[in-house]
Amino acid sequence: MSSAWDVTHAVRPPRAVFVNFPLNHETGKPNDPALQRSILLDAFRAFETLWAPGQVLTLPYVWDPADRSWEDTDFGPGVELYGVGASMQQGFGERTLGRARGA
Amino acid sequence: MPIAYIQRTRERYAQYPPYKWTLNTDAPWTPLAKPLRDCRLALLSSGGFYVEGQPPFAEGDVSHRLIPKATPLRELRIYHHGYRDADADRDPNCVFPLDRLRELEAAGVIGALAESAVSFVVTYSARRDVHERAPGIVADLKRMAVDAALCVPV
Numbered sequence: 001m002s003s004a005w006d007v008t009h010a011v012r013p014p015r016a017v018f019v020n021f022p023l024n025h026e027t028g029k030p031n032d033p034a035l036q037r038s039i040l041l042d043a044f045r046a047f048e049t050l051w052a053p054g055q056v057l058t059l060p061y062v063w064d065p066a067d068r069s070w071e072d073t074d075f076g077p078g079v080e081l082y083g084v085g086a087s088m089q090q091g092f093g094e095r096t097l098g099r100a101r102g103a
Numbered sequence: 104m105p106i107a108y109i110q111r112t113r114e115r116y117a118q119y120p121p122y123k124w125t126l127n128t129d130a131p132w133t134p135l136a137k138p139l140r141d142c143r144l145a146l147l148s149s150g151g152f153y154v155e156g157q158p159p160f161a162e163g164d165v166s167h168r169l170i171p172k173a174t175p176l177r178e179l180r181i182y183h184h185g186y187r188d189a190d191a192d193r194d195p196n197c198v199f200p201l202d203r204l205r206e207l208e209a210a211g212v213i214g215a216l217a218e219s220a221v222s223f224v225v226t227y228s229a230r231r232d233v234h235e236r237a238p239g240i241v242a243d244l245k246r247m248a249v250d251a252a253l254c255v256p257v
Contacts, residue, residue: 001253001254001255001256002256004105004106004108005105005106006105006107006108006109006110007108007109007124010109010124010125010126010127011125011126011127012127012128012129012130013130013254014130014131014132014133018105020104020105022187023108023186023187023257024186024187024188024190024191024197024198024257025190025197025198026197026198026255026256026257027196027197027198027199027200027203027255028196028197028200029190029197030190030191030193030194030196030197031193031194033196033202033203036196036197036200036203037203037206037207040200040203040204040207040253041207041212043253044139044212044213047135047139047251048139052132053129053130053131053132054129054130071104071106074106075106075108075111075112075115076111076114076115077114077115080187
């Protein structure tokens, strides 16, 4: 799975599936099991349709049809990339998943 | 349109020496010998997931964790540097789709889910990935008799 088209093309894995979502959502949006299932079912088609090494199957999902501005700004200067805790900005940190906290 | 992450990374970290991106001119290829409904599939994740009770990862860690496929996601933990894990924190399935893969196994879409998923963290070193991290993962995948792997980088 990939959401970074240029990085994946540089690495050239045997088979790749591109989903144009913000990084860290390669298999869907949180708490949207129907979307997650749909992306996986489509991704599995890569095993049948990609016939030569290094090909990338692009899936047609759109993160937000009403607002594509994230593509212009995401990962740019000043955009916070790391986790929700300040400790993540300073380096490695152990996170406890929300579900485990009972959130 | 896809974001030019290599260019944006160069701009974002302009004060650091340029990152040496992996650039491969060819790709390995193993044909899938049978339909996916007859294959054993493994989930691989660079998301730093491990199970409560396992040792967490550390900086520059090339080890990996095996996450038994029946593990409830509430028992997962994340130890990672540098990814936006707020949504993974709310629902790991957006980068670690273990719930969905269990459902697709039950539905017969995949023949079987490998007995464990595999997870690891970033090291910023392709050399260490290839020579220190990958051999152990490959050995575990072979031991689990995996036919195909779904790799989800973060």
